Amino acid sequence: MAAVVFRPLPGAEKSLQRLGPAGPFYPEKAVRYRKDGQAVIACFVSDGGELQRCKIVSESPKGFFFGEAALALARNRRILAEAPHEAGRAQQFVVPFERAK
Known part of the structure; x- marks a missing residue:
């Protein structure tokens, strides 16, 4: 399995750093219950490394x-x-998905 690299949070989202690199994409239910987790997705990769046509595994x-x-x-x-x-x-x-400690 391959690893991903998160792009840095844009300035407008810096207040969400407590949610780690996923920022505003961290699932609301997981925030509410203070859960960390992970997903495995299957994607095609572009020449530039972008993930395309992804599905949840x-x-x-x-x-x-x-x-x-x-x-x-x-x-x-x-x-x-x-x-x-x-x-x-x-x-x-x-x-x-790991919240900042």
């Missing part, structure tokens, strides 16, 4: 919407495939 813990949040991060180009990456082929990526 799994999420943990279940019921906290980490999979949906990972898809939103990919759609909004907030996560990239860690270099080196293989462009043009589907790969699985682990997307961690």
